[in-house]
Amino acid sequence: MALPPHATLFERIWRRFYLVFCAAVFVFLIAPIIVILPLSFNAEPYFTFTREMLSLxxxxxxxxxxxxxxxxGMTAPEVARDTAWWLDAWANSQWLHAAKNSFLIGIASTLVATTLGTLAALGLSRPEMPFRRAVMALLISPMIVPMIISATGLFFFYSKAGLAHTYIGIVLAHAMLGIPFVIITVTATLVGFDRSLIHAAASLGATPVETFRKVILPLILPGVISGALFAFVTSFDEVVVVLFIASYDQQTIPLQMWNGIREQISPAILAAAxxxxxxxxxxxxxxxxxxRRTERLRGLAPD
Amino acid sequence: MDGTSDAPDGLLTTGDGTPLKTALARATRRAKLKAVVLVLPLLLFVLVTFAVPIGQMLYLSVYSPVFADNMPRLSAYLMANPVTEVPGEAAFEALVLDLKDARKNRTHAQVGTRVNYEKAGSTSLFKSTARRLRKIDGPPYKEKLLALKPAWDDLHLWTVMERAAHRHTLSFYASALDLGYDAKGDLVRAPEERRIYGLLFQRTLLLSALIAGLCLLLGYPVAHLLANLPLKYSNLLMVLVLLPFWTSLLVRTTSWITLLQSQGVLNDLMVWIGIVGDDGRIQLMYNQAGTVIAMTHIMLPFMILPLYSVMKTVPKDFVRAARSLGAGPVTAFVRVYFPQTVPGIGAGVLLVFIISVGYYITPALVGGSSGQLISNQIAFHMLQSLNWGLAAALGALLLGGVLLLYWLYDRLVGVDNMKLG
Known part of the structure; x- marks a missing residue:
């Protein structure tokens, strides 16, 4: 998209300005994330570059x-780092505790969201599905409704249902928040899905389950996996619901960071970040x- | 004969003799059923974990049984006898007996708090009265109570209690809309200095609009660049958009705290360059500027991605054709290119606006007090002031607004056209 040789002066100046502007926006997008990386290795408890850091x-x-x-959070962090020390860290370190919770809750809620979401997307992509648009709108709405409202609703509901301060409660809530992403990605993959493959499989004697496992699933798998990744990240990054319905036992990494930022912000947060x-x-x-794999499978990209 | 055949009466039938119409209807029904069975588990799941809790929250915004449950005699009296003046002995007898029970059950403070929502000072009045009720052991209740606590001789207090005696109430919505009841029980606007929610809703809308506008301003050229560069380069630059999108929200907020604080990187840089003196460091955080800067950064990918996917579909020949027909660069852009990107603008602006309106985390961390949005006030009433009815009412108003925007989004863009990454 280079300029043609007959471009006017105005166009040349404008073009220069446009490129500089875009570059500035890219810097705005990425700089805050890059800046954190070196700062987390700061020897001093400051949030800015020290003289020593700048002179490398x-x-x-x-x-x-x-x-x-x-x-x-460890009971005895100062002793020699032998097996006992590592066991202490594994059992008592607050950040490790949070990390374990985050992965546990993330994986469990991803499994729930992906299973239910994929099945539903298969149903929604069938032309025979009644009230398709309304059902779709309802299933996507957890993504749109402000997190604070979902969290408030869950807070009341869980305290009555006895699910507050439980892992199950948080897993269910996070699965609900991740479902829209699974639906969106899997339906997007199914749009390019050739339905005659299902008929071909059936006419060759495959049962519906076999058809699903051997024909449908391999083709929609990229969509399912990317939906699962979105669901996992949603859970892994979620703090409002956890703030409302979790107790200390279910503390996750985002909640630990939230507390860290609000109480005594230290560069340890930057290391976690x-x-x-x-x-x-x-x-x-x-x-x-x-x-890339999806595009290759669909023959969209030659490379 | 197999396959379709002509029945004697001329109807088309299948091999086993059922009319084709019936067979088709049956097959369609089966297909429909299959689709529904696939969707049903998720639908039930979302109903239970999402729709029911929110419905329950909405109900709590109009349902407040604490007074009626804990002050049964007085509630019955107040329901039967509308308050026009401070009532007589019967009401005071009910009040004293109920308060004695409430103190025994340790619920008098809750009751006081419920009344306190509409009349300040009631919590302490209920508490201190309940503490000294032992001195009143028989009639005349009114005389003894008023001697003990003259504050009960207050028509406003009694009209508030009359409203609290009803389990279903609109008073939380009234507070959420900056309305209140005067001493006679008529709906009036709250005094000027206490109209905070109208201001907060207004600020939320304004800041969200500002953020959506900034995102459009920054995102449009970038999306245009990405859509027109060769795939080799645009894929590389796309990473710069997607990495922030995939990075944890709290990480990005932490980054902005690091950058914006008065001893932070940005201020240090400005001091070093010499734009500002060491004593003139700019307050970029814990105010509206902090909220706007950090949220624009967080929302920008939500603007760029829909814009990009629309711009990708705009044929490049159109602008070239316009130019070759004599249009200047500005005319070609305004009359040919821009109109084709309007759907992307609509999708991006609406999406950013919808998400911003309900945002909680970032304003809470970098917004200070002037950069707080309506969600922060909901969280405050949920977690700190514990006025759940008001939190639910504010939430219901916010939800109504968001659903309206969502409906608009569905009409203009279609939820099934939503794309991620």
Whole structure:
């Protein structure tokens, strides 16, 4: 999209301005995330670059905040780091506790959301489905309704149903929040799905279950996995519902960060944030690979 | 004969003799049933974990039984006898006996709090009265109570109690709309300095509109660039949009705290360049600026992605054709390119606006007191002031607004056209 040689001066200036503007927006998008990475290695308890860091002096950098993440909440963090120390960390470190909860709740709610969501998407993509639009609108609405309202509703409902302060309660709530993403991604994959394949499988004698396992599932799998990733991230990043219905036992990483920011913000938060950024980079890469696979399967991209 | 055949009366039938029409109806019904069976489990799940809790919350915004449950005699009296002046002995007898029971059950403070929502000072009045009720052991109740606590000789208090005696009430909505009842029980606007919710709703809408506008301003050129670059480059640049989108919300908020605080990176940079002096550091956080900056960053991908997917479908030849027919660059953009991107603008602006209106986390962390949105007030009433009826009423108003926007979004964009990443 280079400019043609006959472009006027105005167009050339405008074009320069446009590119600079776009570059600035990209910096705005990415800089806040990049800036955190070096700051998490700060040797001082500050949220800005020290003189040593700017001159790349090794003395300005340290792993103390990562160490702090591990040791925070331990009963005896100061002793030698033998097996007992690591067992202590595994059992008592608050951030590890939160991480364990986050993964447990995330995986369980992703399983629920993905199973129910995929089945429903299969039904919704059938042309015979009655009230398709209304049902779809209802199933997507947890994504649109403000989190604070869902959380308020769940707070009242759970305290009556005895689900407050339970893992089950949080898993169900997070599954509900993740379902719209599964529906959206799986229905999107099903739009390009050739339904005559189902008839072909049936005419060759496959049972509906076999057809699903051997024909439908492999083709929609990229959509299912990316929906599952969205559902997992939704749960992994969710704090409002947890804030309302969890007790200390169910503390997750976002809630731990929330408390950290509100109470005594220390660069340990930045260390946790750095780990999460690397985690999201890995997720993004997975998703991108999946997208390429879908395009290849559908023959959209020749490469 | 197999397959379709002609029955004697001329109807088309299947091989086993059923008319084709019936067979088709049966097959359609079966197909419909299959689709419904697939959707049903999820539908039930969402109804139980989402629709029912929200319905329950909506009910709580009009249902407040605490007074009627704990003050049964007085409630019965007040339901039967509308209050026009401070009532007589019978009402005071009911009041004293109920308060004695309530103190025994330790519920008198709750009752006082319910009355306190509409008349300040009632919690302490209920508490201190209940504490000293032992001195009243028989009639005349009115005389003794008024001697003990003259504050009960107050028509306003009695009209408030009359309303509280009803289990179903609209008074939470009245408070949420900055309305109140005067001493005679008529609906009036709250005094100027206590009209906070109208202001808050107004601020929420304004800031959300501002954020949506900023996102459009920043996102439109970027989406245009991404849609027109060769795939090789645009895929690479897309990562810069998607990485923030996939990064934890709290991480991004933490980043902004790091950048914006007065001893933070941005202020340090400005001091170093010399734009501001070390004593003139700019307050970028804990105010509306903080909310707007951080939320624009968080919402920007929600604007760029729909814009990009619409711009991808705009044929490049159109603008070229317009130019070759003599249109200047501005005319070609305004008359040919821009109108084709309007659906993307609608989708992006609506999406950003809908999400912003109900946002809680970021304003709570970087907004200070001037950058708080309506959600923060709901959370405050839920977690701190414990006025759940008011929280539910504010939530219901917010929900109504959001659903209206969602309906609009569905009409304009269609929920099934929503794309992610």
């Amino acid at each position: 002096d090794p003395a300005g950098f340290s792993l103390r905040w990562y160490d702090r993440l591990l040791t925070y 750095t780990i999460l950024i690397i985690f999201s980079m890995a997720l993004l890469t997975t998703l991108e690979l999946l997208r």
